[in-house]
Amino acid sequence: MSGHSTYKPSNGFTKWIDSRLPIVRLVHDAGVSYPTPKNLNYWWTFGGILTLCLGIQIITGIVLAMHYIPQTDLAFASVEHIMRDVNYGWLLRYVHANGASMFFIAVYVHMFRGLYYGSYKAPREILWILGVLIYVLMMASAFFGYVLPWGQMSFWGATVITNLFSAIPVVGQSISTWLWGGYAIGDPTLNRFFSLHYLFPFLIVGVVVLHIWALHVTGQNNPTGVEPKGDKDTVPFTPYATAKDALGMSLFLILFAYFVFFNPLGLGDVANSEIANPLKTPPHIVPEWYLLPFYAILRAVPDKLGGVLLMFSAIAVLFVLPWLDTSKVRSARFRPIYKQFFWLHLIVCIGLGWCGAQTPDLVITHVGSAESGINFTVTHLARILSFYYFFHFIILFPLLGLIEKPKPLPESISASVLGTAKS
Amino acid sequence: MAEIHADEPTRRDFLYVATGAFAAVGAATAVWPLIDQMNPDASVLALASIELDIGAIPVGQEITVKWRGKPVFVRHRSDAEIQAAEAVDISTLRDPQTDDARLVKGPSGQLEKQWLILIGICTHLGCIPLAYKGEFNGYLCPCHGSVYDTSGRIRQGPAPLNLEVPPYKFVSDTKIQIG
Numbered sequence: 001m002s003g004h005s006t007y008k009p010s011n012g013f014t015k016w017i018d019s020r021l022p023i024v025r026l027v028h029d030a031g032v033s034y035p036t037p038k039n040l041n042y043w044w045t046f047g048g049i050l051t052l053c054l055g056i057q058i059i060t061g062i063v064l065a066m067h068y069i070p071q072t073d074l075a076f077a078s079v080e081h082i083m084r085d086v087n088y089g090w091l092l093r094y095v096h097a098n099g100a101s102m103f104f105i106a107v108y109v110h111m112f113r114g115l116y117y118g119s120y121k122a123p124r125e126i127l128w129i130l131g132v133l134i135y136v137l138m139m140a141s142a143f144f145g146y147v148l149p150w151g152q153m154s155f156w157g158a159t160v161i162t163n164l165f166s167a168i169p170v171v172g173q174s175i176s177t178w179l180w181g182g183y184a185i186g187d188p189t190l191n192r193f194f195s196l197h198y199l200f201p202f203l204i205v206g207v208v209v210l211h212i213w214a215l216h217v218t219g220q221n222n223p224t225g226v227e228p229k230g231d232k233d234t235v236p237f238t239p240y241a242t243a244k245d246a247l248g249m250s251l252f253l254i255l256f257a258y259f260v261f262f263n264p265l266g267l268g269d270v271a272n273s274e275i276a277n278p279l280k281t282p283p284h285i286v287p288e289w290y291l292l293p294f295y296a297i298l299r300a301v302p303d304k305l306g307g308v309l310l311m312f313s314a315i316a317v318l319f320v321l322p323w324l325d326t327s328k329v330r331s332a333r334f335r336p337i338y339k340q341f342f343w344l345h346l347i348v349c350i351g352l353g354w355c356g357a358q359t360p361d362l363v364i365t366h367v368g369s370a371e372s373g374i375n376f377t378v379t380h381l382a383r384i385l386s387f388y389y390f391f392h393f394i395i396l397f398p399l400l401g402l403i404e405k406p407k408p409l410p411e412s413i414s415a416s417v418l419g420t421a422k423s
Numbered sequence: 424m425a426e427i428h429a430d431e432p433t434r435r436d437f438l439y440v441a442t443g444a445f446a447a448v449g450a451a452t453a454v455w456p457l458i459d460q461m462n463p464d465a466s467v468l469a470l471a472s473i474e475l476d477i478g479a480i481p482v483g484q485e486i487t488v489k490w491r492g493k494p495v496f497v498r499h500r501s502d503a504e505i506q507a508a509e510a511v512d513i514s515t516l517r518d519p520q521t522d523d524a525r526l527v528k529g530p531s532g533q534l535e536k537q538w539l540i541l542i543g544i545c546t547h548l549g550c551i552p553l554a555y556k557g558e559f560n561g562y563l564c565p566c567h568g569s570v571y572d573t574s575g576r577i578r579q580g581p582a583p584l585n586l587e588v589p590p591y592k593f594v595s596d597t598k599i600q601i602g
Contacts (some may be wrong), residue, residue, distance in 0.1 A: 299581075
């Protein structure tokens with residue numbers, strides 16, 4: 001944790017550096033001697049994996065920008081050019097495109113880990129909020145990036161998303177026009193999205209620095225949720241966490257490589273292989289998989305403004321999570337009731353994702369008699385699941401802390417690891 | 424400098440606040456060009472009107488033209504379509520509007536009832552509705568199922584408003600100017 005530094009410059013040169021710019025000391029304190037709880041499991045390697053994802057996206061992105069042309073007549077062709085003519089262009093583009101999906105897989109694991117082990121609770125509220133902010137910036141970056149290849153889904157996805165703002169009373173239409181730089185999505189829109197797509201990853205880097213800074217002030221949470229009580233409960237970051245993170249990253253890269261080399265289009269939409277046509281809407285518009293749950297919430301509401309508000313609330317509620325949860329116990333290991341609702345909530349989120357991918361009037365089952373019964377559609381299911389999504393955070397979170405009787409907490413991390421805790 | 428203890432704001436306090444306020448207004452003014460540059464530029468605004476010959480569109484058919492980057496539907500309505508649009512009880516509509524209010528007068532001074540001109544963008548989330556589809560044989564949006572009638576008025580589904588009528592006028596019997 002922050003505070004005292006254990007770095008000792010070993011020779012005259014490093015002493016000279018250290019008294020002028022203590023950068024070696026910074027790296028040593030943050031990445032070598034930083035004490036980590038000794039019971040961290042593999043779910044804790046996703047922070048490192050996410051840093052790797054961000055690095056991969058920035059490097060491949062900068063290279064792709066050397067070949068891409070942000071102009072509506074040429075954008076689609078320039079992407080084809082990258083795929084066919086540029087040396088290793090296919091590899092760079094597939095890594096970048098699938099990298100976005102991998103980034104979101106990792107961030108969802110990271111977030112649900114935080115939810116399970118109560119990592120958002122005091123004193124880690126700001127750490128959590130910065131994380132949610134990174135998530136929001138990631139979604140914006142992904143959205144801008146998805147428009148750039150100028151396929152059918154790029155164009156119509158952008159149309160639907162930018163039209164969300166037109167739901168705002170009075171000024172909505174002016175905001176949409178302002179975002180477009182015209183009266184529809186066109187050249188000005190594509191150009192500014194390219195500019196912003198290049199900017200946002202560096203904003204993410206900035207917030208990641210704050211996120212890691214906040215992490216190093218509070219220290220990491222751990223599977224017991226009990227704060228380390230001294231040196232006995234921690235190990236130095238290097239080599240212990242470094243090695244564990246490296247193994248986690250390697251395993252994750254295997255999954256990454258599977259998609260890049262064996263199923264590069266598996267996570268995308270086939271409609272985006274067709275060039276954007278502003279006069280023809282595809283029969284079924286869907287966002288990328290990582291935005292589907294929010295899309296399902298948007299469509300579950302029969303009112304335009306209401307749907308937009310509810311969708312943004314689904315993200316906004318995450319910011320206030322630390323204050324909605326009244327339980328003093330962090331880890332779900334010791335919260336028998338919360339633990340079950342955690343899994344239910346995960347299933348609901350996946351269910352919402354499924355709903356978002358279907359056409360809204362798809363009939364799931366028929367309820368009642370053949371003549372007078374009603375068809376239970378995807379929209380109905382999405383409404384039930386959306387209701388639970390908010391119920392979980394707004395009702396259950398404050399309530400469970402009051403009615404749940406937690407299991408006894410271990411005395412310390414060491415006691416828990418050595419199995420001496422009586423529980 | 425001697426310290427001044429006064430309950431009343433001093434002339435110096437006033438100067439601080441005035442200077443600060445002036446700087447804040449100056450900074451805000453400097454931000455405006457950065458915001459306004461994103462609005463439609465002069466070249467986009469210059470393309471704001473088009474002329475169109477509609478003489479060749481047969482009754483019961485529709486063409487789509489591009490105006491300001493948006494699709495515009497030009498529909499030559501049949502008598503049955505006009506009657507269906509006029510027969511609707513306005514009070515039952517989500518966005519109440521008579522059929523006549525959505526048409527313009529021709530050179531003769533009469534309403535050109537057979538010509539329906541609409542911006543072909545669903546008022547829900549901006550998809551393009553399909554013509555001659557849906558319960559009222561007007562328009563059906565394939566994205567989220569909004570249904571419009573033969574006057575382009577919203578009848579079913581999530582869209583809040585009628586299909587927008589662009590500003591247009593008849594420059595001759597068979598020619599219109601949109602924009």
